[in-house]
Amino acid sequence: MATNRDRENENSEKPLIVQQKDDKELEIHSDGMWMVYLSTFVSVFGSFEFGSSVGYSAPTQFGMMEDIGLSIAEYSVFGSIINIGAMIGAITSGRIADFSGRKGAMRISSTICMVGWLAIFFAKGAILLDLGRFLTGYGIGILSYVVPVYISEIAPKSLRGALATLNQLLIVVGISVAFTVGAFVNWRILALTGIVPSLILLVGLCFIPESPRWLAKVGYQREFEASLRVLRGKNANISQEEAEIQDYIESLQQFPKVTVIDLFHKKYIRSVIVGVGLMVFQQLGGINGIVFYASQIFASAGFPPNVGNILYAVLQVVVTAIGATLIDRAGRRPLLMISASGLLAGSLLIAMSFYFKTFQYFPGAVPILAFTGVMVYIGSFSVGMGAVPWVVMSEVFPINIKGIAGSLVTLVNWLGSWVTSYTFNLLVTWSSYGTFFMYAAICALAIVFIYKVVPETKGRTLEEIQSSMNS
Template identity: 60%
Template structure:
């Protein structure tokens, strides 16, 4: 098919988004049948995921240095560490609206701007007020990224690669967290804040060279732009007619429905999709991951294990196991990996609970460090292989495009609220009972297994339109 090389893109006055900055260059590669553009586009998008992870990982290695330099109390630093989730919740509320109005690329630009501003404010901070303002700004950007990146990747990826490519969102997130844990032991807290500017710089530059989401363009009525974007993503020699027709037919079906409102999310035709995603988000967060992650150093210290060695092992394990999960998701499927992860989370929680119980009872105290670290690593590895990435993959797959903005915002908001609740209560729970905390997490993860068995469908190898048809039939 012929593709126009000089077209103004956008459907509303004031919206002029070029499909790519140098379209001729991309098309020349596409004519040779290179599907590399899908991988390149995914790489650019997941720089947002890396930024997300850098924000999460920042507070753990910098606690002592920031408190000392700025003379912060523990309560002031705790506010700084946790307030990022409030910024992220605001970002989650607005993310769907922004991504639907100015596009997935536009939303990533907005998110990047907030992150850049936030890191610079943190870098120049001389007291707790500016420090908190910067943290809220980066949190807002993280909240938008957490929604728009997996949605964008799911909308541009071929169905046989969608799971693996979307899982790269989580892989980059944990990689950034791990890097922050490690280099935070070497760099000053101000220098570590400046490293947060690197992924946003790569993302902002890369956005000039990648296409917009074809499905978003189709939804906005840009037929030529939609077909051009899809052709670039699939390669010049690829026959996109069937995929394009399937997407257009689905969009036309949605257009015949009334314009969705927030309460429409709870109508019968959307309720199952909402239940699946919200349930997975709640299970992901209330199972304890952010408590374990945010306070890994103090947990290792309480167990009597070296905090430096523990955090390095933790960091490396996250990266490796998340990579394994990305390789397996389109082969093993979403549901089997979720179930495997669920059983591992229960086992890891129980092992850690036993270790802290032995310490409290002063029985076999010498075995406590090794047993506690083993439990934490089983827990982290299990989360990384399934429960970390797959809820975001499912969110990007299951919702129809006409409600994806509102439903995705709600799911992301609940996820961030759960993250705050878990991270805020962790220290209180550990003060109440160290082993009781992990028994509680084991029980919640056992409930998650039951939810996955009964409610969650398999989406492997299906187009987005096929998934939504199967769920709502």
């Protein structure tokens, strides 16, 4: 079998043939793109399920407390236990996705989510409610890893970023739908609506191919070729892409089985630093504090909360969609830099609004500063830091460590989510403006981190990215 070096020498001697293959690849993408789009469309129902689960608790609090007689403490447990389930789901997500395949992991997680929703629907007390909430958390903990990984492994490099960004867009849409529907139906009916995206995902998985890279990794050669053929079109010349994937998999098989300790080897450490670092800055920059307590921020600053929440929800969806169209044009690093800079500006505006309120400076400016700060923050997060870290995470890890490294990154994300949510009220009690100045400082550090450490992955195959990261 030809080695990588042999192929490189052959390619260097025949530049016209290589160019013809590259031109043929354009035909591949246009001919088989409908299946890539369909596969992405089906998989992001897992992202919709993610958003539905996260958004469920806010509109159901008072109805649930009244119907079942929950105390505030019991409801707080119900609202937060989803993070515990998601952290455990994150720990197991990589192993599940590596053992049962990307589609298998999505089947398992969607089934678990459906069981969780049914437990919530039939609950007569706190125990079954908490169990259902925990199960939905476990399910979305798996989905938060496997959906972006699956999309990145099936998509052509020219569209990989845009398609992977749809993961974040559908999360945002799921949250918005849960908020909207929850305003008109009771909490039990809303739980039933949470089953719908999982059911669509479960059915849709019957009609889309498995990740060809995973099939190649586990040695299913015939299925690998068939999957790649379906994704690239029946008339496509897949020989070059097939050879690149096979050579990469063969080189990875020379390495021993990876453990968590191995992630800190110099061969992988940069990929781990990039993946973990982006998730740390995404969460510790204060996003969940602002998302969960936006109404409280608006009210404290004297801005009408209902108006603020509506504008906030619309902005989040629109800007996330815009980000999806830009990621493969502008690139990952520019969007991250712009996003982190906007988060810094938004945090400073909110901090100044509370500073003026505390010391009674310019009282008329306080509501405008708070509203503008939240809008700038949410818009900036939606355009880059919300989606791009998940895209980069799915790109930078070699397939032999993708399972365990992806689990680590997803766990860090959920742990950061819990830390920010748990500490926000404590920090605001300590100092409202100090809290947002602290978030601003973290966002400033994020800008430095992105500039110094994060690579640009636009327009490169996964094999090219991982080779450069680990060389």
